[in-house]
Amino acid sequence: MKLILTHEVANLGAPGDVVEVKDGYGRNFLMPRGYALRWTRGAEKQIDSIKKARTVREVRDVAHAEEIRAQIEGVTLKLRERVGEGGRLFGSVTVSEIAAALKDQTGIDVDKRRIEVGNAIKSIGGHTVTVSIHDEVSAKLALDVAAAS
Template sequence: MEIILLEDVKKVGKKGDIVKVNDGYARNFMIPKKLGVEATKQAKRELESQKKAEAQLRQEELEEAKELGKKIEESSVEVKIKAGEGGKTFGSISTKEITKAAQEQLGLKIDKKKMKLDEPIKSLGVHNIVIKVHPKVTTQLKVKVTEEK
């Protein structure tokens, strides 16, 4: 019997796959537990239209991410930190401060977990921070670290 999986099933397949399973397994286990439905012509058509809609949605998300990436790359954020003689800083700047500054200065809500910062910023100057906006879109944000007076 052919079944369209409604959820991921270990050793059988992923959600949305059409798989062939034994009749008893399908009737007694998969269908009653709502893990799958019988693969009729109508169910297959619905699955196809659902996949097309999901593909369209993913494409729109990718376009939005590219747009956001361009906006981030074109802009820069200024963060102030206390510094002593010779430009020696007191403390460091982490992704939390960069996220807060981006929110205040640019109006962009960037998730701090998507920023790649190998180590906290401990020096004055301009630093480029890598941000993974989308699995396929990576951009850089210029962070200008200046002395707080």
């Protein structure tokens, strides 16, 4: 099955790439999640717009990634969560919440799939997560999780 990727898929490709995958993988995984479109001549026209959007968001080179890493590592994100007794959170802090807080507090737009949380964040206090900015560059992001008032 020939598909056009709309999102980055590990070990497969980046947005705008045309890939050949097995029918079941494309039909049951990639297409229902919105990671890919079926390749047609009409859909091929969308490749240019997908690639333009990717280049706008994409880190230009390693030097640009180093600048972004310096910005990320120089800040401590403050997250306010609902807390139960003993300082335990109701649920856990998600990568979506971290990405949204990073955009709100610093203006740096990072795809949530590039944020790696080692162990689930389920308590208040200081935590560290890894943000993969470029293939060769990653940053440690400090989080300060506190009780919502």
